[in-house]
Amino acid sequence: MRRLGLALLLALLPHLALADAPGEPRYSRIAAIDWGLAETLLGIGVTPIAVGGLENYRRWVGEPVMPDSVQDLGLRTEPNLELLTQLKPDLILITPQFEAARPWLEKIAPVKSMAIYRPDSNPLLTATEVTRELGRLTGHEAEAERLISDLDQHIAAVRAQLAGRTLPPFYLVSFIDDRHVRVFGDSSLFNAVLERVGLSNAWTGEDNYWGFNQAGIEQLAETPDAALIYFAPMPLSAEQTLARSMLWQNMPFVRAQRVHAFPPAWQFGGLMSADHFLRLLQEALPHD
Amino acid sequence: MTNPSAASPRRWGLAICLLSLAMALWVLQRQLPLATLPAAIWQPDLSDLAQLKVHYSWLPRFCVALLCGAALGLAGLLMQQVLRNPLASPTTLGVASGAQLSLALATLYAPGLLIAGEWVALAGGGLATLLVFALARRRGLSPLSLILAGLVISLLLGALNVMLMLLQPMGLSAMFIWSAGSLSQNNWDAVLFLLPRLGLALVLITLLVRPLSLLELDDSGARSLGLSLDRLRVVALALAVFMTACVVSSVGVIGFIGLAAPTIARLMGARTLRQRLVWTPLLGAALLLLTDQLVQGFAGRLSELLPTGGVTALLGAPLLLWLIPRLRLSTGRPQPSTQRTVSQPLGGHRLLPLMLLGLLLLAVVALLLGQGPQGWNWSLNPELLQWRLPRLLAALGAGLLLGLAGCLLQRLTGNPMASPELMGISAGAALGLMLTLFVWIGAPFWVRLIMGFAGALLVLLVIVGFARRQAYAPERLLLVGIAISALFDAVKMLVLSLNDPRGQSVLSWLSGSTYFVELPTGIMALLAGVILLLASLPLSRWLTLLPLGESTPRSLGVPMRGARLSIMLLAALMTAIATLLVGPLSFVGLMAPHMARVLGLQQARAQLLGSALLGALLMVLADWLGRNLMFPEQIPAGLLAALLGGGYLIWGLSRRR
Numbered sequence: 001m002r003r004l005g006l007a008l009l010l011a012l013l014p015h016l017a018l019a020d021a022p023g024e025p026r027y028s029r030i031a032a033i034d035w036g037l038a039e040t041l042l043g044i045g046v047t048p049i050a051v052g053g054l055e056n057y058r059r060w061v062g063e064p065v066m067p068d069s070v071q072d073l074g075l076r077t078e079p080n081l082e083l084l085t086q087l088k089p090d091l092i093l094i095t096p097q098f099e100a101a102r103p104w105l106e107k108i109a110p111v112k113s114m115a116i117y118r119p120d121s122n123p124l125l126t127a128t129e130v131t132r133e134l135g136r137l138t139g140h141e142a143e144a145e146r147l148i149s150d151l152d153q154h155i156a157a158v159r160a161q162l163a164g165r166t167l168p169p170f171y172l173v174s175f176i177d178d179r180h181v182r183v184f185g186d187s188s189l190f191n192a193v194l195e196r197v198g199l200s201n202a203w204t205g206e207d208n209y210w211g212f213n214q215a216g217i218e219q220l221a222e223t224p225d226a227a228l229i230y231f232a233p234m235p236l237s238a239e240q241t242l243a244r245s246m247l248w249q250n251m252p253f254v255r256a257q258r259v260h261a262f263p264p265a266w267q268f269g270g271l272m273s274a275d276h277f278l279r280l281l282q283e284a285l286p287h288d
Numbered sequence: 289m290t291n292p293s294a295a296s297p298r299r300w301g302l303a304i305c306l307l308s309l310a311m312a313l314w315v316l317q318r319q320l321p322l323a324t325l326p327a328a329i330w331q332p333d334l335s336d337l338a339q340l341k342v343h344y345s346w347l348p349r350f351c352v353a354l355l356c357g358a359a360l361g362l363a364g365l366l367m368q369q370v371l372r373n374p375l376a377s378p379t380t381l382g383v384a385s386g387a388q389l390s391l392a393l394a395t396l397y398a399p400g401l402l403i404a405g406e407w408v409a410l411a412g413g414g415l416a417t418l419l420v421f422a423l424a425r426r427r428g429l430s431p432l433s434l435i436l437a438g439l440v441i442s443l444l445l446g447a448l449n450v451m452l453m454l455l456q457p458m459g460l461s462a463m464f465i466w467s468a469g470s471l472s473q474n475n476w477d478a479v480l481f482l483l484p485r486l487g488l489a490l491v492l493i494t495l496l497v498r499p500l501s502l503l504e505l506d507d508s509g510a511r512s513l514g515l516s517l518d519r520l521r522v523v524a525l526a527l528a529v530f531m532t533a534c535v536v537s538s539v540g541v542i543g544f545i546g547l548a549a550p551t552i553a554r555l556m557g558a559r560t561l562r563q564r565l566v567w568t569p570l571l572g573a574a575l576l577l578l579t580d581q582l583v584q585g586f587a588g589r590l591s592e593l594l595p596t597g598g599v600t601a602l603l604g605a606p607l608l609l610w611l612i613p614r615l616r617l618s619t620g621r622p623q624p625s626t627q628r629t630v631s632q633p634l635g636g637h638r639l640l641p642l643m644l645l646g647l648l649l650l651a652v653v654a655l656l657l658g659q660g661p662q663g664w665n666w667s668l669n670p671e672l673l674q675w676r677l678p679r680l681l682a683a684l685g686a687g688l689l690l691g692l693a694g695c696l697l698q699r700l701t702g703n704p705m706a707s708p709e710l711m712g713i714s715a716g717a718a719l720g721l722m723l724t725l726f727v728w729i730g731a732p733f734w735v736r737l738i739m740g741f742a743g744a745l746l747v748l749l750v751i752v753g754f755a756r757r758q759a760y761a762p763e764r765l766l767l768v769g770i771a772i773s774a775l776f777d778a779v780k781m782l783v784l785s786l787n788d789p790r791g792q793s794v795l796s797w798l799s800g801s802t803y804f805v806e807l808p809t810g811i812m813a814l815l816a817g818v819i820l821l822l823a824s825l826p827l828s829r830w831l832t833l834l835p836l837g838e839s840t841p842r843s844l845g846v847p848m849r850g851a852r853l854s855i856m857l858l859a860a861l862m863t864a865i866a867t868l869l870v871g872p873l874s875f876v877g878l879m880a881p882h883m884a885r886v887l888g889l890q891q892a893r894a895q896l897l898g899s900a901l902l903g904a905l906l907m908v909l910a911d912w913l914g915r916n917l918m919f920p921e922q923i924p925a926g927l928l929a930a931l932l933g934g935g936y937l938i939w940g941l942s943r944r945r
C-alpha cells in the first residue's frame with residue numbers, strides 16, 4: 001500500500017514540478033471588454049484585438065488612443081459573440097461588472113476577470129496588481145514594471161513640485177446635467193492620485209465602490225475654500241445653462257475662479273488613466 | 289363615480305394644501321434659521337451658502353412644484369372635461385411621452401432647437417395626441433379605446449426612447465434623471481419660463497369656462513345651445529397639450545398629477561366645473577409640492593437622485609388601481625369583432641401553409657446569413673451557429689407565444705386593441721426580474737426565470753381578483769393592465785435615474801435582448817410555444833362565440849366564467865414565458881392577430897394558427913435584423929419588434945382613409 005502511494009507520488013512529481021514552472025501560455029490575441037483593462041494593455045505595449053464599446057471609449061476615455069486595428073465589440077454588457085468568434089482571441093478580459101456574459105465568452109476563449117474597483121480597496125494599488133498580472137499573462141513583465149515605476153516617479157515629481165505650497169482641496173466632478181454631477185470620492189482612482197501627490201479631496205460624503213456619488217451642484221458648497229475640477233465631455237444642457245445659473249455663479253469656487261476644465265479622462269480606469277490625470281493636474285496647477 | 293363623503297371640498301382641499309405647506313416649512317427650517325428667511329427670499333447674502341441655496345435652489349423649486357402641479361392638474365381637468373373621460377390625463381393620453389421623446393431626439397441630433405424646448409415638446413406632444421386620436425377614432429373615441437390608444441403610443445414612444453438610451457448610454461444619463469421628472473433648480477429661469485406661459489393658458493381657460501361647463505350636458509344638449517363642440521374640444525385639448533409641453537420641457541415627465549388632481553377634486557365633492565377649476569390646480573400644486581418636499585425631507589442621501597416625477601408616478605399607480613372599480617365608464621362596448629364577416633379572399637386556410645413556409649425560409653436565412661469582420665457572409669460554421677441557434681429558437685418561441693396570447697386576449701375581450709403588453713403581465717414579469725438584477729447581479733437564469741414568473745403570476749392574481757369582482761368585464765382587465773404598466777414604468781425610470789452601473793444590464797433585458805439565451809432555453813421556448821399552441825386549439829369554439837357578447841355564448845352553453853378564466857390563465861402563462869425571453873416591450877401580441885385578421889383569417893382556429901405563425905415570423909425577423917442592422921452593435925429583438933409594430937400601426941392607420 002505504501003509502495004503504491006510512493007509510486008503515485010513519483011508519478012505525479014513531474015506534473016507538480018511543471019505546474020510550478022511559468023508554464024501558463026503567453027497570450028497575444030486579447031479581447032478586452034473593459035476600458036480600464038484595455039488601456040492598461042496599451043500601456044504595457046500590447047494592442048488588444050478588440051474592445052467593447054469602442055465609440056464610447058473614444059468619447060469618454062480618449063487617452064491612450066486606441067489604434068484603428070482594434071475591433072469594436074459593441075455594447076460592453078453584450079459583446080458581439082459572432083464577431084468575437086470570428087476574431088479568434090486567445091484570451092478575453094472582463095471585470096466583475098460584465099460577469100454575466102462569462103459562460104458565453106468561455107466557449108470562445110479562456111476568460112479572466114480582473115477587478116480594479118472592489119469594495120474597500122485603493123484603486124491605485126489594485127490597478128498596480130492588475131498591471132502586473134497583465135504583464136505576466138502577456139509576457140510583458142518588464143513593460144508592466146516600467147509602467148508602474150514610471151507612474152511612481154511621475155507622482156514623486158509632481159509631489160515635489162507641489163511641496164511647500166498650500167493648495168485647496170479639490171472637488172472632482174463630471175456633469176450629468178446643469179444641476180447634477182457625478183462627484184468622485186474616497187474610493188475613486190483620481191482621489192488616490194490626489195492623495196499620493198499630497199492634495200486632498202473636497203468631497204467628504206459617501207461614495208460607492210466605483211468611487212462616485214451623484215450630487216446636486218449646491219452640495220458642492222459644503223467645503224467653501226475648495227477648488228473644482230470637471231471632466232469633459234460636458235452635456236450640452238449644462239454648458240448652455242451653467243453660465244446663467246445664479247447658484248453656480250455664486251458657488252465659492254466659481255467666485256474665486258478656482259474652476260479647472262479637464263478634457264476627457266477615464267475615472268474608472270487603471271494606471272494609464274491615473275497617469276493621464278496626473279499630467280492634466282500638472283498642466284492645470286500654476287507653475288512657479 | 290361614487291361619492292363617499294358629502295364633506296365640502298373646501299375642508300379636504302384646505303387640509304391637503306396646509307399639510308403640504310407645513311411639510312415645506314419643515315424642510316426649509318432644516319436648511320436655514322427661519323429668522324434669516326426674509327433676507328434669503330428678497331436679498332440673499334451672497335456669501336452665505338444657506339441663504340444662497342434657499343434663494344436659488346429651494347425657493348425656485350418650491351415655485352416650480354406649485355406651477356407644474358397646477359398646470360398638470362388643469363391639463364388633466366381639461367382633457368377629462370372635453371373628452372368626458374375620467375381617465376384622461378397628460379400621461380394616460382401619451383402627451384407626456386411624446387413631448388419627452390421629441391426633446392430626447394432634439395438633445396441628441398439638433399441641440400440648437402432646445403432653445404425653444406417648449407415648442408419641440410409641443411410638437412412631440414401634439415403629434416402623439418394626434419396619433420392616439422387616430423388610433424381610437426375607429427372605436428368612436430370611447431373613453432376606454434382612447435386610454436388604450438394612449439397606452440399603445442406611450443409604449444411605442446417609450447421603446448424609441450429606450451433605444452436612444454441603449455445606444456448612447458452615457459450621453460443620455462442626464463436624460464434618465466430628466467425623463468423621470470427632477471424638480472431640482474439652480475436659478476429662477478424655470479419659474480420665469482413657466483409663469484407667463486401658464487398664465488396665458490389660465491387666461492384662455494377662464495374664457496372657456498362657460499362653453500366648457502355646457503359640456504356637462506350631453507352632446508346634443510350642448511349643440512342645441514349653439515356650441516361648436518369640435519372646435520371647443522380642439523381648442524381645449526390644444527391648451528392642455530401646451531401646458532403639458534411647457535412642464536415636460538422644463539422639468540421632465542411628472543406622472544399622474546394630471547390624473548390624480550382632477551379625480552380627487554371630484555371625489556372631494558367639487559361638482560360644478562367652476563368648483564373643479566378652482567380646486568384641481570390647488571390640489572395638483574399641493575400634491576406635487578407635498579411629494580417633492582417628502583423627497584427632499586426623507587430620501588436623505590437619495591434625495592438628489594430620486595426624481596420627484598417618478599415618485600408621483602409610483603404613488604399614482606395604486607391610486608389608479610383603487611379608482612378602477614369606482615369608475616363609471618360609458619364603455620362604448622366595441623361592436624362584436626366578427627365585424628363585417630367578409631368572404632375570405634384567399635380562403636384563409638390556404639394561407640397557413642404559405643406562412644409556415646415563409647417562417648421556415650426566414651429561419652434558415654437568420655441562421656446562416658450574418659455579418660462578420662469582413663462584412664456579410666453565409667456560413668455553416670458550427671461555432672457561429674451555436675450563437676445564432678438559441679437566439680433564433682427563443683425568438684421563434686416567444687413570437688409564437690405572444691401571437692397566441694394576443695389572439696386569445698383580443699377574442700376574449702372582443703377588443704382588437706387588447707394584447708399581452710397592454711394587460712400588464714409583461715410589466716409584472718419585468719418588475720420581478722428587475723428586482724432580481726438589483727439584489728443579485730449575476731443571478732443564474734433559473735433564478736431570473738422564477739422571479740419573472742412570480743411577478744407575472746402576481747399581476748395575474750391581481751387581475752383575476754379584480755375580474756371576479758367586476759364579473760370579468762374586459763375593460764376593467766385592461767385598465768388594471770394600464771395601472772400596472774404605469775407602475776412598472778415609474779419603477780423603471782427611477783431605477784435608471786439612479787445612474788447605477790447595473791442600470792445598463794436592466795436596460796438591455798428590458799429592451800428584449802435574446803443575447804443571454806442558451807440552447808436548452810431556446811429549445812424549451814420553442815417547445816412551450818408548440819405545446820401551448822396545441823393547448824389553445826381546443827378552445828376555438830369558445831373563442832368563436834365569446835366576442836359575440838354576453839348572451840349569445842351563454843345561450844349556446846358556454847360556461848362563461850370557466851371559459852374566460854381558462855383563456856386568461858393560458859394567455860398569462862404565454863405572456864410570462866415570452867416576456868422572460870424577449871422582455872416586456874414588443875408589440876407582437878398586438879400586431880400578429882391583427883395581421884392575421886386583415887389577411888382574412890377570421891375563424892378562431894385559423895386566426896390562432898395564423899397569429900402564432902405571424903408572431904414567430906415577426907420576432908425572428910426582429911432578432912435577425914437586430915443582430916445585423918448596426919453590427920457589431922446589437923439592437924435587442926423586443927425593441928426592434930416594438931418599432932416594427934409601431935410602424936405597422938401607423939401604416940395601418942394611414943391606409944384606412
